[in-house]
Amino acid sequence: xxxxxxxxxxxxxxxxxxxxxxxxxxxxxxxxxxxxxxxxxxxxxxxxxxxxxxxxxxxxxxxxxxxxxxxxxxxxxxxxxxxxxxxxxxxxxxxxxxxxxxxxxxxxxxxxxxxxxxxxxxxxxxxxxxxxxxxxxxxxxxxxxxxxxxxxxxxxxxxxxxxxxxxxxxxxxxxxxxxxxxxxxxxxxxxxxxxxxxxxxxxxxx
Amino acid sequence: xxxxxxxxxxxxxxxxxxxxxxxxxxxxxxxxxxxxxxxxxxxxxxxxxxxxxxxxxxxxxxxxxxxxxxxxxxxxxxxxxxxxxxxxxxxxxxxxxxxxxxxxxxxxxxxxxxxxxxxxxxxxxxxxxxxxxxxxxxxxxxxxxxxxxxxxxxxxxxxxxxxxxxxxxxxxxxxxxxxxxxxxxxxxxxxxxxxxxxxxxxxxxxxxxxxxxxxxxxxxxxxxxxxxxxxxxxxxxxxxxxxxxxxxxxxxxxxxxxxxxxxxxxxxxxxxxxxxxxxxxxxxxxxxxxxxxxxxxxxxxxxxxxxxxxxxxxxxxxxxxxxxxxxxxxxxxxxxxxxxxxxxxxxxxxxxxxxxxxxxxxxxxxxxxxxxxxxxxxxxxxxxxxxxxxxxxxxxxxxxxxxxxxxxxxxxxxxxxxxxxxxxxxxxxxxxxxxxxxxxxxxxxxxxxxxxxxxxxxxxxxxxxxxxxxxxxxxxxxxxxxxxxxxxxxxxxxxxxxxxxxxxxxxxxxxxxxxxxxxxxxxxxxxxxxxxxxxxxxxxxxxxxxxxxxxxxxxxxxxxxxxxxxxxxxxxxxxxxxxxxxxxxxxxxxxxxxxxxxxxxxxxxxxxxxxxxxxxxxxxxxxxxxxxxxxxxxxxxxxxxxxxxxxxxxxxxxxxxxxxxxxxxxxxxxxxxxxxxxxxxxxxxxxxxxxxxxxxxxxxxxxxxxxxxxxxxxxxxxxxxxxxxxxxxxxx
Numbered sequence: 001x002x003x004x005x006x007x008x009x010x011x012x013x014x015x016x017x018x019x020x021x022x023x024x025x026x027x028x029x030x031x032x033x034x035x036x037x038x039x040x041x042x043x044x045x046x047x048x049x050x051x052x053x054x055x056x057x058x059x060x061x062x063x064x065x066x067x068x069x070x071x072x073x074x075x076x077x078x079x080x081x082x083x084x085x086x087x088x089x090x091x092x093x094x095x096x097x098x099x100x101x102x103x104x105x106x107x108x109x110x111x112x113x114x115x116x117x118x119x120x121x122x123x124x125x126x127x128x129x130x131x132x133x134x135x136x137x138x139x140x141x142x143x144x145x146x147x148x149x150x151x152x153x154x155x156x157x158x159x160x161x162x163x164x165x166x167x168x169x170x171x172x173x174x175x176x177x178x179x180x181x182x183x184x185x186x187x188x189x190x191x192x193x194x195x196x197x198x199x200x201x202x203x204x205x206x
Numbered sequence: 207x208x209x210x211x212x213x214x215x216x217x218x219x220x221x222x223x224x225x226x227x228x229x230x231x232x233x234x235x236x237x238x239x240x241x242x243x244x245x246x247x248x249x250x251x252x253x254x255x256x257x258x259x260x261x262x263x264x265x266x267x268x269x270x271x272x273x274x275x276x277x278x279x280x281x282x283x284x285x286x287x288x289x290x291x292x293x294x295x296x297x298x299x300x301x302x303x304x305x306x307x308x309x310x311x312x313x314x315x316x317x318x319x320x321x322x323x324x325x326x327x328x329x330x331x332x333x334x335x336x337x338x339x340x341x342x343x344x345x346x347x348x349x350x351x352x353x354x355x356x357x358x359x360x361x362x363x364x365x366x367x368x369x370x371x372x373x374x375x376x377x378x379x380x381x382x383x384x385x386x387x388x389x390x391x392x393x394x395x396x397x398x399x400x401x402x403x404x405x406x407x408x409x410x411x412x413x414x415x416x417x418x419x420x421x422x423x424x425x426x427x428x429x430x431x432x433x434x435x436x437x438x439x440x441x442x443x444x445x446x447x448x449x450x451x452x453x454x455x456x457x458x459x460x461x462x463x464x465x466x467x468x469x470x471x472x473x474x475x476x477x478x479x480x481x482x483x484x485x486x487x488x489x490x491x492x493x494x495x496x497x498x499x500x501x502x503x504x505x506x507x508x509x510x511x512x513x514x515x516x517x518x519x520x521x522x523x524x525x526x527x528x529x530x531x532x533x534x535x536x537x538x539x540x541x542x543x544x545x546x547x548x549x550x551x552x553x554x555x556x557x558x559x560x561x562x563x564x565x566x567x568x569x570x571x572x573x574x575x576x577x578x579x580x581x582x583x584x585x586x587x588x589x590x591x592x593x594x595x596x597x598x599x600x601x602x603x604x605x606x607x608x609x610x611x612x613x614x615x616x617x618x619x620x621x622x623x624x625x626x627x628x629x630x631x632x633x634x635x636x637x638x639x640x641x642x643x644x645x646x647x648x649x650x651x652x653x654x655x656x657x658x659x660x661x662x663x664x665x666x667x668x669x670x671x672x673x674x675x676x677x678x679x680x681x682x683x684x685x686x687x688x689x690x691x692x693x694x695x696x697x698x699x700x701x702x703x704x705x706x707x708x709x710x711x712x713x714x715x716x717x718x719x720x721x722x723x724x725x726x727x728x729x730x731x732x733x734x735x736x737x738x739x740x741x742x743x744x745x746x747x748x749x750x751x752x753x754x755x756x757x758x759x760x761x762x763x764x765x766x767x768x769x770x771x772x773x774x775x776x777x778x779x780x781x782x783x784x785x786x787x788x789x790x791x792x793x794x795x796x797x798x799x800x801x802x803x804x805x806x807x808x809x810x811x812x813x814x815x816x817x818x819x820x821x822x823x824x825x826x827x828x829x830x831x832x833x834x835x836x837x838x839x840x841x842x843x844x845x846x847x848x849x850x851x852x853x854x855x856x857x858x859x860x861x862x863x864x865x866x867x868x869x870x871x872x873x874x875x876x877x878x879x880x881x882x883x884x885x886x887x888x889x890x891x892x893x894x895x896x897x898x899x900x901x902x903x904x905x906x907x908x909x910x911x912x913x914x915x916x917x918x919x920x921x922x923x924x925x926x927x928x929x930x931x932x933x934x935x936x937x938x
Contacts, residue, residue, distance in 0.1 A: 034278070035272070039270065042689075049277040051277075055281060056281045060285075128263070131259075131263045139264075139267070158264050158265070160266075175240070176239070179250060180224070180250070183254035184226075186251065187253075190254065190258065193260070
């Protein structure tokens with residue numbers, strides 16, 4: 001999904017959303033967190049349509065909570081709050097299914113539910129989804145800074161997991177050049193992700 | 207590998223390499239060192255990412271976005287507006303998994319279940335409010351449509367009330383252009399409300415418009431005229447439809463009579479005040495400006511919507527469009543539509559002016575009642591019809607051909623469906639207990655439920671843990687086995703899908719549909735890569751083992767070999783009767799086909815010259831599978847027997863009674879040691895392929911099994927059937 005060119009440097013994403021009908025801020029918010037919520041729900045075993053439903057629910061909660069300032073910034077980060085909301089919605093979805101089995105195999109549902117109540121409460125998965133989303137957005141931004149071949153070398157090896165020998169054949173670069181290209185893009189990507197994360201965290205903790 | 211590797215560069219040099227600050231010569235040396243030194247490769251990456259997990263984070267990120275067909279996108283679009291209340295009232299998507307748990311067990315396995323005295327046959331469709339089922343009314347001995355409120359919504363009091371109000375309102379209209387509502391009931395157990403309606407064969411205007419972009423003018427006028435009459439009847443009862451759109455207009459064969467349905471949001475005018483809470487409901491594309499602005503709808507709002515549909519039929523596109531709900535509504539409220547005759551000069555001036563009047567922003571500037579519009583269209587239609595009948599134009603003849611062909615296709619579909627229903631019905635009288643020996647108590651490893659209709663074919667992707675199932679509603683669902691989740695639902699065909707097959711290399715698969723199309727797909731792409739057309743339903747489909755060709759067999763007996771590269775037929779032949787199954791030997795030399803004439807035919811797979819006839823089955827043959835060594839062929843079908851043939855001589859090697867019902871699926875395990883079968887008795891059986899000895903029987907499917915398939919290494923067996931599920935059985 002194409003992302004606004006406007007950098008995340010702004011007073012506060014949440015303040016902007018709260019300040020009435022700022023559509024581009026809301027859109028940016030959806031672009032960043034929509035896939036994170038959806039992806040997390042999928043990782044928790046929900047099917048496509050159900051995960052999309054949960055995403056819709058969570059986003060509605062956000063839009064209403066922002067008006068009421070439902071969450072307390074002192075309790076933790078906004079992302080943490082969003083995680084709690086998402087995790088609860090996923091859990092509620094699965095327990096509703098347990099009460100009234102849907103014919104899709106309640107053993108599966110029970111197994112998924114048991115998984116939810118485990119000690120590991122999905123923190124790591126949530127964090128991973130967030131990191132992946134940030135990286136995806138960051139890649140969109142920095143892509144134009146690199147030459148086509150450099151970017152392809154990075155993309156094929158680091159993202160698509162292609163073997164270096166195949167990439168050498170495709171791009172006509174030496175293997176060493178492929179390694180260097182991959183690492184150069186990774187280095188730039190890391191800077192961009194760090195910057196975005198810093199901005200995001202200060203913005204949403206405002 | 208060089209034996210004498212120069213010493214590794216210092217970390218600081220690697221940093222310089224990253225920054226591009228080394229001299230050219232030194233940079234070359236470092237790069238060639240990197241080629242051989244995996245230690246420095248990881249050191250370099252570590253420096254670049256500062257030891258973080260970034261390399262893991264980016265892995266497979268190209269697959270991170272929800273697939274193009276995912277429900278994620280419509281939801282995102284709906285959310286894409288800061289005023290949350292626009293969408294807050296109506297959930298945009300409901301779960302694809304339709305629960306039929308409100309049904310009582312079926313009295314006969316040919317049915318999905320029972321609701322009061324209705325035997326439910328199949329799911330026809332689903333709308334915003336719930337499911338539409340086709341059922342047989344056992345008291346009045348006729349087929350009906352039943353609309354059931356989505357169980358998820360039934361728990362919501364407002365939705366429940368709205369549904370009952372819809373039912374009462376719609377039941378008060380009796381008109382030939384409005385779908386008749388027979389009764390409103392509540393299910394005995396959980397009180398789920400449902401509505402019994404006239405069953406209308408045929409398609410919706412929405413479906414018609416996806417196959418034909420614009421309609422002939424005479425047809426547009428007739429549809430508008432009949433819809434206007436239907437609306438007039440509703441308005442006379444004080445009812446506003448409020449949601450007139452192409453999917454709520456049914457076209458009933460043989461003359462495409464218009465029937466308005468789904469008075470889903472229609473309500474007695476007096477009730478409107480009660481429930482109106484300021485938010486907008488309904489599909490925005492055909493919404494009237496006053497609805498878009500949140501004001502009350504009146505009968506003239508329905509006329510605006512009808513005007514928007516007439517416009518679309520003429521122009522091939524709706525009058526107002528946009529990327530989001532909000533954008534469309536803004537267009538409706540503010541923008542002037544493009545003059546119709548710019549888009550289609552064929553539209554007569556009077557019609558273009560009539561539509562302009564219907565699309566007036568202010569209700570006062572529109573026709574003031576549906577009956578006025580109906581009378582105008584009556585007159586114009588009669589006029590056009592007389593002139594066109596006197597001098598039949600090419601256009602009219604063309605139109606007739608088209609409607610006849612459409613009807614023909616629809617009729618074939620209906621007959622086949624009935625045929626299968628009857629067959630299953632006859633064959634599924636109680637069987638007593640299946641042979642008790644070797645019944646496995648094994649639970650399936652996974653149960654993948656489609657629930658949108660019977661599964662006719664299932665296939666494993668050889669290159670990933672993906673299972674594809676072909677569902678009666680024309681969709682292919684791709685399941686990810688480890689997570690047991692649907693990764694994609696592809697709207698592949700207009701009717702039933704008879705076969706889904708993966709190319710041997712994986713990643714690509716082919717589907718064959720009842721409408722005669724064969725589509726070639728790549729995983730994670732929502733549109734087919736290539737399409738091959740046959741004039742009638744394609745039942746049998748298989749890839750050559752080299753992945754270069756496709757073999758198809760159709761209901762009229764046509765057998766074809768297609769080149770995937772050129773997308774053209776290479777060879778074709780005619781079998782004397784309908785083909786149900788095709789299979790090709792591992793060396794791609796011999797093609798086997800079988801079908802309704804009880805005979806299995808062996809062909810030269812390159813030229814399609816006929817080699818041998820294998821006779822012995824006493825009824826239609828439904829499924830074929832070659833032994834991987836190419837020397838044996840297994841066949842099974844109506845006569846419940848499994849037959850093994852010698853491919854070279856055509857002699858029968860062995861045959862045995864397989865199931866207490868027709869056998870619809872047969873498959874050799876990849877190592878050729880076992881043979882799996884599935885039958886209408888609901889059982890899946892695994893046999894010793896050499897001796898015919900029963901190894902295991904898997905029970906679990908509620909009704910008949912249509913298809914069985916092994917995965918590439920034979921460790922898993924999938925079975926799919928009429929109950930809409932695919933079960934995965936772990937193999938020893």
